[in-house]
Amino acid sequence: MLPVIVALAWPTMLEQAMNTAVQYVDAAMVGRLGAQATAAVGATTTINWMIGSTVSALGVGFLSFIARAFGAGDRQRAARVSGQAVLAVLAAGLLFTVLPLSLSRRVPVWMQAAPEIRGQASEYFFILYTPMLLRAASIVFGTALRAAGDTRTPMRVGVVMNLVNVTLNYLLIYPTHSVGPLTVPGAGLGVRGAAVASAAAYAVGGLGVTRALWRHPVISPRGQRLRPDWEILGPCLRVALPAALQRFGTSFGYVAFAAMINALGTVPLAAHSIANTVESAFYIPGYGMQTAAATLTGNALGAGDRKRLRDLAGMLLTLEAAMMVLSGTLLFLFAPGMMALFTPDAAVIALGAGVLRMVALSEPFYGVAIILEGMLQGAGDTVTPFFFNIAGMWGVRILGTFVCTRVLGLGLKAAWGCMIAHNLLLFLLLLIHHLRSEKRERAFFAQDAS
Template sequence: MLNTKKVFSYNKEMILIIYSLAWPSIVEQLLQTVVQYADSAMVGRLGAQASASVGLTTSVNWLINSPLFAMGIGVLAYIASSIGAKKYDRARLASVQAIIITFVLGLAITIITLSVSPFLPKWLGGAPEIQRDASIYFAIVCLPMLFRASTIIFGSVLRASGDMKTPMKVNLVMNTVNVVLNFLLIYDSRVITLDRFSFHMYGAGLGIAGAAVATAIAYCVSGSLMFMALYRNKLLSPKGEKIRLDKAIMKRCIKIGFPVSLQRIATSLGHVVFTSLVTKLGTISFAAHSIALTAEQAFYIPGYGMQSSASTLAGQALGEKNEKKLHQVSITVLQMAIVIMTITGTILFIFPDTMMSIFTQDPEVIKAGASVLRIVAVSEPMFGALIILEGIFNGVGDTKASFFASLLSMWGIRIISTYICVSLLGFGLNAVWICMVADNVMRFILLLIRFISGRWKRKLQFEK
């Protein structure tokens, strides 16, 4: 007979564990989104042209982050399973490999991005009036790529051990630095009045370049702090270890991370093509598109926050060779994410105009952006489930399925349908976002089918 009291107690304990791991990541995601909101709002005050200049290379930044996030996932999966198996020496050796990966990728991406920055805005189809500013912005934010790599990869290393709070704290510092420097560098010196009090505020008046410099300095701060946090971590610190290549561990991390890198590169290239198609709709539509993408981010924060806990717990369950725990973790996190993102999607559907007005006062941009936000709000629960499914597969090192699902849905659904709607049929921004939602829905369906089939678990090394 089923002991319902025992099952309830186990589920409650699992929910508390997931919550304890998820809330710092959710706060971290929230902080990142607040800064992106602040960036967009501050740049938005300079006009639609400035918003378009910054938004033009957003998809390329996603692209260049792809190998960093991918290798972070590879290291996370390896370390989480090592900790689950109580093989702590192996976990420390993996943190050394993370340092090598960070250094190599950071330098390589810096060279590539700075080389293409003068030509990139034109390649993306940006209007002539925004190309110069877009090029300057992209070059400056890519200059400290080594520190950006440190922030992303070392953050994954710390999360693999269950330390979600340190990355959250580092991001708090980074975001504070970014916002303060935005305030000082973007605008000219001015008089600020608060009730009866007035004071003179210094401003460098650098405009878009000021926003880029603020972001670059913030990356330098966060990358340095994340490295120091890793060095002080009792479980994973590379202190005393030689910084040398371990072929077996590196091979395993690359084997896990490579499909993720391919996935992110394929989808990010898709975003680049997607962005170039949207630019054909004009500066107003593209500004609305860019701002709406930023506004939407706040509403899938819970999903991405819980994804980290799903990856960590799934990886540790694999290391423990506990298939029952892996199943329980997966189902519980999925249920929690769907419920929470149903709520956030409803809020987004009701208040899209309010969200757009945070970033711009242009009525045309607000109207266009609010319309597409209502479209995407309907799909938020499925998007939340998609995020968690990717996290589970990444945590156990089963990364090929996500790659093929992303490749098919991005290029087979989003790009082709958007090209038809924009270039052949002459449809507007609403049609573009419907194509984007169709991409997410297809990817969710493909991953759900694989999850339900159970084939992915049969490939894992569980002891009966």
């Protein structure tokens, strides 16, 4: 069991690590332009999360059914599901191209960004969403490949995508300059250059993953009719819809959360934006293992192997807890140094390091919650995580942050305290649900055996 988990998880972890490294490079390069440039990029980050996570929720529905079909050895059904995923990508990609482009001027205003950064933030947002169709393909088709047990291809595509991003960042953000005896050409586009680099990388990633899916020996959509097949599409959407509502609802909560952070001023916003970038690296073990949890849960259910499913749960949760304890310890120890990589501003470093050390203490609990949610997704249960996430986001994080920042006049640390409380509640709710489900299953099989 352990070799299978590792084989599925390590490419996803490496892919996440590379993506995070590129985020670090992006943030560091933009950060050298000053706090206003960092704030301009950070002002729309939460909207980016909302749209990206809503599209990725579509992949969850297809993940569950491809993983089950793959586990049952039903190649024809797996290919049919993949064909319906193409339709979903076309619909979502077009929708989330038209809406962001048409609303790009208003988004920074809605996010309560400072007037002096709204122009840059709007332009950055517009450029970023120009290739959204290919970005949607990268997200959903990558999920389909992982559901079929291929986590290496998305990783390889990610390597190319990140190399494109970093190279173009360097050439487009800064003006022509000298490095020793060499003259390095540069466009000097600043924030606009960072947006163009990211958009180009998304396009390359989408093309690469689409090519890989079309060439896959089992789940290629070649030969499938590109029209709704409701026998397949209906169940996939029933799984995807709660996941999409959850991610949209929680992401909209992130928007509300970020808007309250934005209102605290430029220094708290810059600290919050950079701290989020730093923090994301320390969730790599969690999200890498979540992919393995979802895929293997779907495979086990497709094969009808309940014992394998129980063994899988125990091993995944133990591994995840151990890795996230280590991750949280490293984050706590190196928080100031990590912040200093992205900004020379002492006030931003001090504030960001403080909130990072707070969240480091909750890392193991959130890691376990990530795995439990991944197992539910692999089983096709997206309703339970939907209710738990919405309750935690709006009942704890948003309400708590509103009271702390708007009523009590507290700052960024209080807001992050509310975020941590939300994560701890999610851990408790998912753990209780998991233990109760195991108890019901044991009772059912004991009764059946008698």
